[in-house]
Amino acid sequence: MLMDNEVRMDDIQGMVLLVPGLQSLIDLLRERGWAVIGPTVRDGAVVHAEIESVDQLPRGVGDLQDAGSYRLRERDDEALFAFAAGPQAWKSLLFPSRELLWSGRRVGAEKEVTPAVVDAKRLALFGVRSCDLHALAIHDRVLAKREVTDTAYVARREATFIVALTCSDPAGTCFCVSMGTGPVPDEGFDLALTELLDQDGHRFLVVPGSDRGQEVLDELKSRAGDGGVMPAGEQDHLAAEEVGAAAAQHMGRSLDTNGLRDLLYAHPEHPQWADVASRCLACTNCTLVCPTCFCTSVDVVSDLTGSATERWRVWDSCFTTDFSYLHGGSVRDSVQSRYRQWATHKLASWVDQFGTSGCVGCGRCITWCPAAIDLTAEVAAIRSGKE
Amino acid sequence: MPRLAEPTAVQPVESAMVPRLFRLVDRRQDTADTFTIMLEPNDGVPLAFIPGQFTMLSAFGVGEVPISVSGDAHVAGPLQHTVRDVGAVTHALARTPVGDVMGVRGPYGTGWDVADGQGRDVVFVGGGIGLAPLRPAVLEVLAHREDFGRVVLMYGARSPEELLFVDELKQWEDQGIEVLVTVDYGRESWQGRVGLVTKLIPRAGFDPMSTLALICGPEVMMRHTALALVGRGVRSSRIRVSLERNMRCGVGLCGHCQYRELFVCVDGPVLPYAQVTGLLGLREV
Amino acid sequence: MRTIEQYLPDHPFFEGLDAPTLALVAGCATNISLAAGEYLCHEGDAADQFFVVRRGRVAIEVHGPAAGTLVLDTADEGDVVGWSWLVPPYVSTFDARAAEATGVVAFDGACLRGKCDTDSHLGYELMKRVTQVMNGRLVAAQMRLLDLYGGPGATDASPR
Numbered sequence: 167m168l169m170d171n172e173v174r175m176d177d178i179q180g181m182v183l184l185v186p187g188l189q190s191l192i193d194l195l196r197e198r199g200w201a202v203i204g205p206t207v208r209d210g211a212v213v214h215a216e217i218e219s220v221d222q223l224p225r226g227v228g229d230l231q232d233a234g235s236y237r238l239r240e241r242d243d244e245a246l247f248a249f250a251a252g253p254q255a256w257k258s259l260l261f262p263s264r265e266l267l268w269s270g271r272r273v274g275a276e277k278e279v280t281p282a283v284v285d286a287k288r289l290a291l292f293g294v295r296s297c298d299l300h301a302l303a304i305h306d307r308v309l310a311k312r313e314v315t316d317t318a319y320v321a322r323r324e325a326t327f328i329v330a331l332t333c334s335d336p337a338g339t340c341f342c343v344s345m346g347t348g349p350v351p352d353e354g355f356d357l358a359l360t361e362l363l364d365q366d367g368h369r370f371l372v373v374p375g376s377d378r379g380q381e382v383l384d385e386l387k388s389r390a391g392d393g394g395v396m397p398a399g400e401q402d403h404l405a406a407e408e409v410g411a412a413a414a415q416h417m418g419r420s421l422d423t424n425g426l427r428d429l430l431y432a433h434p435e436h437p438q439w440a441d442v443a444s445r446c447l448a449c450t451n452c453t454l455v456c457p458t459c460f461c462t463s464v465d466v467v468s469d470l471t472g473s474a475t476e477r478w479r480v481w482d483s484c485f486t487t488d489f490s491y492l493h494g495g496s497v498r499d500s501v502q503s504r505y506r507q508w509a510t511h512k513l514a515s516w517v518d519q520f521g522t523s524g525c526v527g528c529g530r531c532i533t534w535c536p537a538a539i540d541l542t543a544e545v546a547a548i549r550s551g552k553e
Numbered sequence: 554m555p556r557l558a559e560p561t562a563v564q565p566v567e568s569a570m571v572p573r574l575f576r577l578v579d580r581r582q583d584t585a586d587t588f589t590i591m592l593e594p595n596d597g598v599p600l601a602f603i604p605g606q607f608t609m610l611s612a613f614g615v616g617e618v619p620i621s622v623s624g625d626a627h628v629a630g631p632l633q634h635t636v637r638d639v640g641a642v643t644h645a646l647a648r649t650p651v652g653d654v655m656g657v658r659g660p661y662g663t664g665w666d667v668a669d670g671q672g673r674d675v676v677f678v679g680g681g682i683g684l685a686p687l688r689p690a691v692l693e694v695l696a697h698r699e700d701f702g703r704v705v706l707m708y709g710a711r712s713p714e715e716l717l718f719v720d721e722l723k724q725w726e727d728q729g730i731e732v733l734v735t736v737d738y739g740r741e742s743w744q745g746r747v748g749l750v751t752k753l754i755p756r757a758g759f760d761p762m763s764t765l766a767l768i769c770g771p772e773v774m775m776r777h778t779a780l781a782l783v784g785r786g787v788r789s790s791r792i793r794v795s796l797e798r799n800m801r802c803g804v805g806l807c808g809h810c811q812y813r814e815l816f817v818c819v820d821g822p823v824l825p826y827a828q829v830t831g832l833l834g835l836r837e838v
Numbered sequence: 839m840r841t842i843e844q845y846l847p848d849h850p851f852f853e854g855l856d857a858p859t860l861a862l863v864a865g866c867a868t869n870i871s872l873a874a875g876e877y878l879c880h881e882g883d884a885a886d887q888f889f890v891v892r893r894g895r896v897a898i899e900v901h902g903p904a905a906g907t908l909v910l911d912t913a914d915e916g917d918v919v920g921w922s923w924l925v926p927p928y929v930s931t932f933d934a935r936a937a938e939a940t941g942v943v944a945f946d947g948a949c950l951r952g953k954c955d956t957d958s959h960l961g962y963e964l965m966k967r968v969t970q971v972m973n974g975r976l977v978a979a980q981m982r983l984l985d986l987y988g989g990p991g992a993t994d995a996s997p998r
Contacts, residue, residue, distance in 0.1 A: 267570045270613060277613055277654045281571045313819075314569045314804035431813075434835050461808030463801050464570075468614040475614040479570065482807070489809060491799050493771075494639075503837030507811075515814035681987030711987040737982045741899065741907035744937055748911050749978040756916065771986040 180373035180398040181383055183359075185246075187394025188370055189220045191329075191357075194385055195290045200327050203259065204292035205252065210238055212252035214259070217292065224249060231337035231418070231529065234538030244368060247293055247361050250337030251528045255457030256291055256298055260322045261305060267464070267477040286321040293331045294355065296348030297340075297528040301457030302328075303354050307520045308460050327378065330355035332410050338418035339529030341542060345421065347526040350410040351375075357382065360406035371398055371406040419529060421542045422549060423513075426523075429549060430514040434506065438547045443502035445537045450483035452531035452541075453508065458524050459483070484508050509541065569804045572611045572656030573600075577649055578631055584715050586638045587682060588647055589623065591631035592657065600632050600657065604689030605664035605795065605823040609803045610634065611656025612645035619800045619818070621686035622660060627696055632657070635685035635717065661803040663823045665690040665793060670765035674702040676757065676787075678778045680709050680750055680770020684717050686795055686822075687769045691725065698729050705731045705757045709750030709774070712736050713743045731758055750774065751781040761786030768826075769795045776833050779826045792826035794833075813838055842867050842943055849890060851918050851967050859960060862953065866946040872936035878919065878944075879930045885922035886948040891915055894940025899933045911975065912937065918971045923947025924954075924964070 183191060192202050196218065204217040207224045217223065228241045229249040241248055266282040294302075302323075309316040310323065330351035333340075342348030351358045356379035360371045374380040386395050453459045463482035468475040482489060485504050490497040498504050516524030525541075532540045575592035582588050594600065600608070607621045618640075624633030638647040649655060667675070667690045675694055679687045687706075694701055706725065710716045713736055726732045733753045735746040746753070750770075764787050768775045775794045783789055798810040798817040810817040813832055815824070832838055843864045846852045852860060869892070872878065878889055878896060889896070891913050898911040898919070910932065913919045922930055924947070954961030 267568060268572075272613055275650075275653045277574055277656070279572060279574060279656065281568060309806070312805060314806065316806060317568050434838070460806070463807065463809070464617065466614065466616050472614040477570070482801075482809070484808070489799065492797060497798065498837045500837060507838075510813070511811065515811070518814035519816075709987070711985070715987065735912075737985070737987070739909040741897075741909065743909055744895075746895070746912045746914065747897070747909045749981055752974075752978060756914075773981075773984065774986050777981070 200290035290327040297526040300347040330358040339532040341419040342527035345527035349413040427514040453483040455530040602660035603664035606660035608659030615645040618642040623685040674759040676766040680774040683770030789827040878934040888920035889942040
């Protein structure tokens with residue numbers, strides 16, 4: 167990650183915030199010029215929006231997720247973060263689906279090219295789950311740490327403040343434990359919250375993960391007079407640990423990653439690819455909701471006279487027919503070859519390219535697949551039904 | 554009322570996706586659908602490349618396309634590309650008049666690494682437009698001819714009318730390259746060879762035990778040529794092919810050119826045959 | 839220049855034939871010189887001969903009213919030309935013309951065919967070798983049917 171002043175969670179005392187203290191945190195971030203983006207409920211889903219108040223958070227909302235199914239439900243408590251991943255990853259904020267690259271003008275035989283200007287808004291991402299933190303780190307490797315970088319992404323990333331959150335209620339499609347990416351955030355954040363809702367009340371343990379985060383906490387401390395902010399005690403840390411441990415026991419899915427790269431490389435003609443292809447609609451939903459997918463294309467937008475033109479970078483998906491267009495046809499013409507490409511890239515080639523798996527176990531591709539295709543089940547079928 | 558935060562700073566994107574402007578200073582029609590363009594940079598800074606690399610050429614208002622550089626890497630002069638008119642962008646490039654400006658990004662990709670052939674025999678096998686990306690490597694060998702052993706160029710095209718660089722082929726022969734040309738079919742007036750380029754391999758004058766082979770052409774042709782070379786005893790680690798895949802960025806970010814774990818624009822386009830033998834045999838990768 | 843008896847054993851097509859068979863085959867062979875433009879055989883002729891090119895080039899052609907003459911293949915030094923002498927109805931499929939001053943060894947295919955009918959060992963040895971030549975030509979012809987260098991989309995990576 168871009169911040170190089172990591173702090174180990176268990177070295178720090180941290181603070182406890184009551185709900186009004188959480189509001190103070192939001193206020194403080196906004197005062198310092200960050201727009202706070204957090205989870206809200208809209209159209210029957212938990213989606214990111216700018217928030218000013220804790221009242222905008224999904225109070226008493228839970229979710230039920232399964233392959234091809236997403237529902238919100240009413241909980242019998244007032245928890246503010248008791249749900250798992252929503253359809254949006256944070257990538258649409260740092261890696262927008264449409265980004266102007268440059269605009270050009272033709273003046274006779276001459277051309278003018280004007281590079282686009284990046285408006286790197288200062289955003290505080292509020293409630294980032296561990297899987298999504300790992301996804302951000304993966305995007306850092308892909309977009310910010312190779313020879314050519316996505317400079318707009320880098321600018322936005324530097325202007326981002328991250329408030330992470332330990333999951334308390336994993337969903338039916340979660341498998342971060344299998345991927346080693348959660349449920350407890352370990353690094354890459356400024357502050358990390360754990361929501362505690364027990365006999366000792368409704369409160370949040372908050373620990374710093376960076377100098378910046380520590381500064382914010384210190385400032386919060388100095389406002390302890392509001393009554394919503396107090397030092398953390400050992401019992402708060404223990405309770406927080408239990409939340410994380412319980413979440414790890416309630417994963418909805420699992421994926422055996424042992425030798426997975428070699429397995430997928432060795433079976434390009436496995437009959438399971440044909441089987442999943444008979445169900446896959448190539449609708450690209452999985453790539454849209456996946457927090458690590460990064461493929462893009464370039465759209466050329468010109469006016470009718472052709473004298474003004476713009477180049478826009480847009481999200482693309484390896485599931486489209488023209489993604490691999492070459493020589494009058496597509497290299498990956500069949501849906502089978504495209505599903506194989508996506509799964510093999512995500513779980514195998516990614517390891518060779520970037521040093522880790524491309525999957526963070528967030529389960530979104532399973533939840534949001536209209537054909538209810540479950541990546542973990544497909545991999546299990548390939549593993550067990552070896553030719 | 555929610556208020557979005559002000560941006561930190563307004564700065565231009567120093568982005569690899571923004572093209573440099575080059576002026577078309579000369580063009581030459583090579584065959585019915587293939588042409589060569591010469592470009593000079595508007596800012597006066599020459600584009601230095603190594604043989605085998607490509608650039609992303611931009612037709613204003615139409616789009617971008619990856620094209621191998623076909624010029625001499627070691628001689629100061631205009632940037633040269635040989636292009637086949639087969640789609641919207643290449644058609645726009647074909648119709649660009651001399652004096653107009655187009656966009657160039659690059660150079661990108663891996664090169665032929667001709668120096669690896671020093672002290673050895675060098676074999677070039679080109680199919681169709683594949684001769685164009687090989688040309689800079691041929692010129693590099695000719696610039697240091699005494700550093701290499703026997704040098705053979707095998708070149709196959711569809712018909713005599715579609716042969717590229719015909720005058721240069723003769724010059725290269727004079728400069729010490731065995732040039733073997735063949736076509737898929739010819740008219741009676743064609744005195745040369747007819748048949749597959751692979752037919753030329755068994756009898757060409759090179760020592761397979763000490764040969765660097767560089768192949769460029771349609772993928773089917775490259776596969777069969779590599780097999781024929783291996784059949785004659787050339788080591789697969791000393792055979793290089795130049796791959797093509799759909800490209801939108803040329804710098805490893807858009808993801809389109811992936812060839813399993815390889816990015817053709819960054820890990821290629823020139824790759825050792827030994828590294829891609831298995832992948833070449835797979836369908837739809 | 840070597841005699842036919844000296845030339846044949848080094849030639850890949852005849853490699854592995856025992857001495858008596860080589861002598862028999864050489865006994866059915868003569869050296870022929872052709873000037874550029876002279877024909878070895880014409881389409882439709884009785885295919886009584888096959889040839890090994892010693893020097894020069896032979897063009898395999900076909901002609902038609904609108905197409906004119908099309909050269910389908912060329913045979914250079916060492917190549918074998920013609921196998922219709924072994925395949926009924928023993929008639930040449932194409933024209934074969936010397937593209938330049940050419941020297942060939944011409945084999946009496948009709949005579950050899952007669953000997954193969956009675957000597958199946960000889961027949962098998964010759965059939966093995968001829969099928970290899972046919973295989974090479976067939977594969978090359980099938981590859982050229984793909985028209986790999988022609989057609990749309992050689993270099994453009996942008997979608998239509």
